[in-house]
Amino acid sequence: MSEYNGIIERYRERLPIGAGTRIVSLCEGGTPLLRLHHIPALLGKDIALYVKYEGLNPTGSFKDRGMTMAVTKAVEEGSRAILCASTGNTSASAAAYAARAGIRAFVLIPEGKIALGKLAQAVLHGALVMQIQGNFDVGMRLVKDVAVRLPVTLVNSVNPYRLEGQKTAAFEVIEALGRAPDFHCLPVGNAGNITAYWMGYREYHRHGLVEGLPRMCGFQASGAAPFVRGHPIDHPETVATAIRIGHPQSWDLALRAQAESGGWFDELSDPEILAAQRLLAEQEGIFCEPASAASLAGAMRDVQRGKIPEGSLVVCTLTGHGLKDPDIAIAQSSAPPLKIEARLAEVERVIAGEIGS
């Protein structure tokens, strides 16, 4: 374990990194692949269900895998500043890796639609945070334009190094399982991650490191489901702010991942997404952000209706930690804290009542 130093060192020969390159890393990757016990039992289905807990990356989301690559290459190429549009996770990661590298970070975030934790991260890591009057898609158009006019490196997933870094999550899944899953379920917003996983699976497959390939299943929030609708959406809306994106940047690549793998796109309502977030926390002890739970919500529904057959091995990527968005968790809680007097009799009465003692 402890000799692990991040994805670039671990997968150097599979990444476009020179021998002398100075690596900018926070020891990202190497995240747990956890098998779920209680949820398959609740579903009453014979299914091997795993989650890839990407919330345990340094800044709390999968973005760090791509950012270590993007920032390492930016520094190698002499850049002194990076730039991104973000629903929050990308800006947190960009800000942290820029700090680690000793360069500047500029981030554009949508006004009033960003989780508290993510904003705190970008700000505390010293990024210049611009909150625009517009959504992520508007911000994305702006940063692409700015990046061609000023000496700043764009680190959104249109930066090819981002996907190169992110593909390493597929390598880790294969190594942990000793095989490829039958189905790999992901939340889909900007669509870079489903693209990157498919790159990773195909790469190991091409080199004979794994026999099978998973079907790639992308799940979107109903209010922000361009892949399900078949066209971009101008005014995406969902409580799952990390996938509140209507004009995905990796449109063609994600469609190809779905089609080549024999997978599918589907949508979930906000209540279905939040219910899955809560179920995972209550039944398995795993806390993810709302967007992440879209993958599990989709997998559960498709297992239940037999679209994912019994006997399958299914992996769901949990893209970000639940601590990114604590307000959502508290808002949807069924049991808020019980305020009681600090007396033994009082505490004993409450607990005894609960355990029937």
Next chain:
Amino acid sequence: MSEYNGIIERYRERLPIGAGTRIVSLCEGGTPLLRLHHIPALLGKDIALYVKYEGLNPTGSFKDRGMTMAVTKAVEEGSRAILCASTGNTSASAAAYAARAGIRAFVLIPEGKIALGKLAQAVLHGALVMQIQGNFDVGMRLVKDVAVRLPVTLVNSVNPYRLEGQKTAAFEVIEALGRAPDFHCLPVGNAGNITAYWMGYREYHRHGLVEGLPRMCGFQASGAAPFVRGHPIDHPETVATAIRIGHPQSWDLALRAQAESGGWFDELSDPEILAAQRLLAEQEGIFCEPASAASLAGAMRDVQRGKIPEGSLVVCTLTGHGLKDPDIAIAQSSAPPLKIEARLAEVERVIAGEIGS
């Protein structure tokens, strides 16, 4: 990496775990040991300074190392419920591991003095959260009394399995460095962690797995510094809520760790702690909660005044992730988000002004 399955499987032969015991794990441990680059340069001192980033445990704090042990043993012994008092991190961890095990968790937290993220965790993981009119020390007395009267297992660090699990962090430090550090700096609240690290260091030393031993340096907040004062404190106060403890449960053991190792206890003001939190985020890209930063603040001061001599290898434990307490981060930020119009000229103007382009 990916074959890693948590501290019990990794260090089974060094833990009181039987061959047939069902392990309750969320894949805790295996956290990064990150070398700091910019802060030693700012100090102008020749020092090898590392942080052990325990915020990357599943629930975002070092508590998970002890909780996997405490809950595994509780379940083995037939317990159906666990109980703790907590400033927040222990309750988050207890709630998550109880959910993973399929048993109940009861937690007592102080009223109005708990970080938002930690409360969200305990609640969403389905614990029964009792917020008492009193501080942590009052809660600690209550749970000790309740645990002898009801069939619930106490999982505070007075539970000996907790420290057994936590000692594994010292094993990881030794393995990552290939040696013991010269100084190991920790924030000290309830004093279980400094005790556990010293157990771990001594164990590897006793078995000839490492030659040296570090000096153990414990840092407290000035308003909650019983070890510095030499006696318990009745009304502890600090912004670093995780160490807002006046009556540490591991008093004798922590004193022994300090004395045997030739280390020391010292105190830091709240502003010093928050400044270290911010410096670490801005200069190194690492986000920890306020209490965690006490270790770094103490180490920096002792390096600067020569108490920690140049040429030393120093490890600071960062006990929890900054996402645990996003409000603090935003409150102390120097540069809040800049609200701007979503126009190219506007974004370009701001960035060009910053980079002098």
